[in-house]
Amino acid sequence: xxxxxxxxAQALVQKLEDISNTPPxxxxxxxxxxRRFREAAYSASVAVHWPSDSVxxxxxxxxxxxxxxxxxxxxxxxxxAASNSPLSSEELARQTGVDLVLTKLLLxxxxxxxxxxxxxxxxxxxxxxxxxxxxxFSVGIEFFNTVLNPPFTVLPEYLKSHGYKxxxxxxxxxxxxxxxxxxxxxxxxxxxxxxYPFEQEVGKxxxxxxxxxxxxxxxxxxxxxxxxxxxxSLKGRIIMQDQQHVIDAWNAExxxxxxxxxxxxxxxxxVQGARAYYMRNIIHDHQDQQxxxxxxxxxxxxxxxxxxxxxxxxxxxxxxxxxxxxxxxxNMLSTLAAKERLEREWRVLLDSAGLGIIKI
Ligand SMILES: C[S@@+](CC[C@H](N)C(=O)[O-])C[C@H]1O[C@@H](n2cnc3c(N)ncnc32)[C@H](O)[C@@H]1O
Numbered sequence: 001x002x003x004x005x006x007x008x009a010q011a012l013v014q015k016l017e018d019i020s021n022t023p024p025x026x027x028x029x030x031x032x033x034x035r036r037f038r039e040a041a042y043s044a045s046v047a048v049h050w051p052s053d054s055v056x057x058x059x060x061x062x063x064x065x066x067x068x069x070x071x072x073x074x075x076x077x078x079x080x081a082a083s084n085s086p087l088s089s090e091e092l093a094r095q096t097g098v099d100l101v102l103t104k105l106l107l108x109x110x111x112x113x114x115x116x117x118x119x120x121x122x123x124x125x126x127x128x129x130x131x132x133x134x135x136x137f138s139v140g141i142e143f144f145n146t147v148l149n150p151p152f153t154v155l156p157e158y159l160k161s162h163g164y165k166x167x168x169x170x171x172x173x174x175x176x177x178x179x180x181x182x183x184x185x186x187x188x189x190x191x192x193x194x195x196y197p198f199e200q201e202v203g204k205x206x207x208x209x210x211x212x213x214x215x216x217x218x219x220x221x222x223x224x225x226x227x228x229x230x231x232x233s234l235k236g237r238i239i240m241q242d243q244q245h246v247i248d249a250w251n252a253e254x255x256x257x258x259x260x261x262x263x264x265x266x267x268x269x270x271v272q273g274a275r276a277y278y279m280r281n282i283i284h285d286h287q288d289q290q291x292x293x294x295x296x297x298x299x300x301x302x303x304x305x306x307x308x309x310x311x312x313x314x315x316x317x318x319x320x321x322x323x324x325x326x327x328x329x330x331n332m333l334s335t336l337a338a339k340e341r342l343e344r345e346w347r348v349l350l351d352s353a354g355l356g357i358i359k360i
Contacts, residue, residue: 016044053324060327062149067109067330068133069145074098076106077126077133080116086123105339108315109330112323121318192223192280192311193230202275202307203234211274212236216265216298217282219246223311224258239271265294273303280311284328285338288349295353307358313340314360 004012020041027033049057071077074096080087087095093103107124110116115129133141151158192198206212215223218240228238240250241263250260263270269277277298283291298308313325329340341349343360350357 016041056324056327062153063327063330063334064113065141065145065149067106068115068141070106071110071115071133072138072141076103077116077130077138078135080124081126081131081134086119086125088122089124092124105329105333108321109323109326112321112326118320191226192278192309193226196309198227198276199231199234202305203231203236206234206236206275208235208237210236211239211271212276213238214269214271214274214277215240216263216269216277216279216294218242221250221255221258221260223278223280225255228257236275239274241265241271265297266290268297269301272301273306274301275305276307276309277301278309278311282312283310283349284312284332284340285336287338288352291349292353295350295355299354308355314346315340315342317343 023037027037046054076092076096076098079092079095089104089107090100092098092107093100096103098106107116107118110130111118111124113129114127115133117125117127119125132138203212212234213224213227213236215221215238218224219242221240224238224240237259238257239259239261240247241261243264244262247260247262252258252260261271265282279294279298282294286294295308313328315321315325315329325340332338332340346360347357
């Protein structure tokens with residue numbers, strides 16, 4: 001790691017931000033410098049990726065091709081490139097015929113990956129990437145997406161099943177293989193106990209009988225184990241709830257101190273008056289009506305000391321959305337026709353279930 005004073009580090013980061021907004025023409029107009037700078041900037045970015053950044057960027061590879069194709073098919077990039085002035089999401093929706101909600105979602109994604117720019121609030125302009133995604137270059141996008149991605153995707157299985165021999169037969173190549181696979185990398189986000197003062201907020205004056213923590217849709221109880229391990233001397237019961245087949249897979253002997261319960265979250269919550277009800281990655285799996293039903297079922301069990309802890313993504317209402325969040329949004333859309341929510345969408349949803357927000 002290079003040594004540098006905090007002031008020098010600040011200045012360097014500021015300089016990089018300036019350069020990325022407006023690359024100097026002295027670099028762009030000199031072929032050699034342009035190449036070197038492009039490589040250095042890319043490798044500087046990769047050099048500071050967190051491990052989970054690398055996993056996400058690589059694992060979501062096929063999504064970029066699909067998102068580019070949607071922008072090409074709908075002519076969103078072309079419309080923007082043809083305009084002499086910045087265009088709003090409404091204007092882009094009108095000119096492309098894409099529904100406004102979907103247009104906004106696409107724009108969030110494209111912006112998070114710097115495929116276009118938001119010059120001012122809800123006003124979009126092209127950049128070098130947008131231009132690259134218009135004709136004639138854009139012809140390649142459809143070809144890759146429709147013709148090449150399927151064999152790319154089956155390549156690992158194909159090679160495994162062929163003993164990692166180099167394919168030489170045109171009638172037995174990955175092309176002929178029809179196996180499709182999908183993976184969702186773990187999120188790598190902070191744990192809720194690192195950002196929420198759990199012990200102070202819900203752990204006061206508890207006894208062995210207090211129901212401390214109910215994890216709704218817990219999967220295999222990672223968050224219950226986390227609470228137990230993080231607060232070993234905190235009194236109170238910890239309960240994980242999920243569907244029968246999930247609870248059946250739980251190893252109770254290996255995890256003492258954690259209760260299990262089969263619970264279907266479209267029915268009223270049977271555990272009354274817990275200090276904390278917790279849901280991670282549950283609400284984002286559902287459209288508003290189902291989400292509201294799950295919330296109302298939980299609220300029905302509240303006592304005056306109960307809180308609901310929702311561990312999910314909150315997209316900012318304005319400004320740049322981090323690319324990790326737009327990937328998650330698209331993931332939800334592709335796999336479950338669900339969504340990540342803007343802060344104002346969370347407020348409306350929670351309000352509709354009679355809940356107020358204490359803190360985000
Ligand atoms: C996306 S996973 C989240 C798991 C866990 N909370 C986490 O963050 O790792 C959704 C979980 O909800 C459970 N689930 C789905 N539908 C359910 C239902 N109707 N009632 C109860 N649990 C359900 C699934 O079995 C799964 O474990």
